[in-house]
Amino acid sequence: MRQREGVMKKIMLLTASHLAVLLAGFVLGIYLLPILTAPVTPSAAQVQAVAGQSDFKGSFRRDLAGSDLLHWGEGEVSVGRHAIALMGKIAPGPDYKLYLVPEFVENEAQFLQLKSRSQRVGDIKTFENFIVTVPDGVDVAQYTTVLVWCETFSEFISAAKYR
Secondary structure (H helix, E strand, O other), rough: OHHHHHHHHHHHHHHHHHHHHHHHHHHHHHHHHHHHHHHHHHHHHHHHHHHHHOEEEEOOOOOOOOOOOOOEEEEEEEOOOEEEEEEEEEEEOOOOEEEEOOOOOOHHHHHHHHHHOOOOEEOOOOOOEEEEEEOOOOOOHHEEEEEEEEEOOOOOEEEEEOO
């Protein structure tokens, strides 16, 4: 009987350890896949060229209420009629979208209240420096804030007030 209990205990421990490793691999894959598949980061010169044509500037900061160890941004954001650029970094993650928001927000709950009045600008595919083209017909002067949002997990990443 004791031998049987020992075997069962061993099977349970092996199953638990294998499931833990599988879960850790899955989580690590979600984190690393966007980094591994990211396109080439825009150069500082490319970002500065967009910034030189921008009408507004703002800053992503790590100390926002909705930012944490895995969800943050830092650097200078330049907002123009044709493009929005970041000279800085954002935490790596999947399915990032850039939004223009009518008022400054700094967490998920605040953004979700304004999401229907916000304008999705485009996808963010790089995590150090980015340039996102503003779609035709979008007037950046009608908004005050640029925001990075993870659509898949409904996670606030960062925001910058530019006006």
